[in-house]
Amino acid sequence: MEIFLYAFSVMYSPGPVNVMGLNAGLTGQFRKTVSFFIGVGCAMFVLFILFGYTGEAIISKEVLPYVAVVGGLYTAYLAYKVYTSKVKLSESSAEQPDQQAKPLSFWNGFLIQALNPKGMMVVLPITTVMFPAAHITGASIAAVSALIALGGAGAPSVYSFLGAVLGRRITKDSYFELFNRLMGVALAVCAAFMFYDFYIHMQTGNVYAG
DSSP states (O other), X not given: OHHHHHHHHHHTSSOHXXXXXXXXXXXXXXXXXXXXXXXXXXXXHHHHHHHHHHTTSSSOGGGHHHHHHHHHHHHHHHHHHHHHOOEEEOTTSOEEEOTTSOOOXXXXXXXXXXXXXXXXXXXXXXXXXXXHHTTOOTHHHHHHHHHHHHHHXXXXXXXXXXXXXXHTTOOOHHHHHHHHHHHHHHHXXXXXXXXXXXXXXXXXXXXXXX
C-alpha cells in the first residue's frame, strides 16, 4: 500500500507533465491529447521495468543531476512552445488551435516523462527500496509497474480534464492566450528548478534530491 501511496503523492503533485496536461485541457485539446497521456504512462512503465529488474545498474543516483539538465532543456523548449502558442475560438465557441498549437503527441509525453527527474524520484525509491522490502520480484515487478504506470498516465489526464471543465466557461480567445502564457511560465519555473538542482550538485557534490 505504501508503494502506491508514495507514487500517487508524487505523480499527482504539480510538475511539468501535469502542467502540460492542464494546458491541453484549457485550450480544448483534452480528447486530442490522449496519445500524450499514453506516452507518459509508457515512459513510466519502461523506467520501472528497467530499474525494477536492474536496480541502479543503468543510471545511478549520481547521474540524476545530468538527467535533470536534459529534462530542463526539454521542459524549457516546451515552455516556449506553450507560451507562444495561440488559440482561436470558432463561432460555435469550440476551441480551434492554430498551427502553432498542435496537440501534444505520444513522444512529447514519453520524452518529458522519461527526462523528468520527478519521475526518476518516483521510480528509484520504489524499485531499489520498496520492491525488495515488499518481496516484489519476478513477474510481480511487471504487474505492479503496469499499475503504477497506469496511475502515471492518469495524473496529466486528471489535470487536463479539470482544465477542460474550466475551459468551457471561457469564451474569449484572449483568456486562452493568457492561460498559455501562465502555463508557459509555470513550465519555465519547472525547468529552472531542474537547472538549480544541477547547480547545487556541482557546488556541493550532493546527490540530486528532487
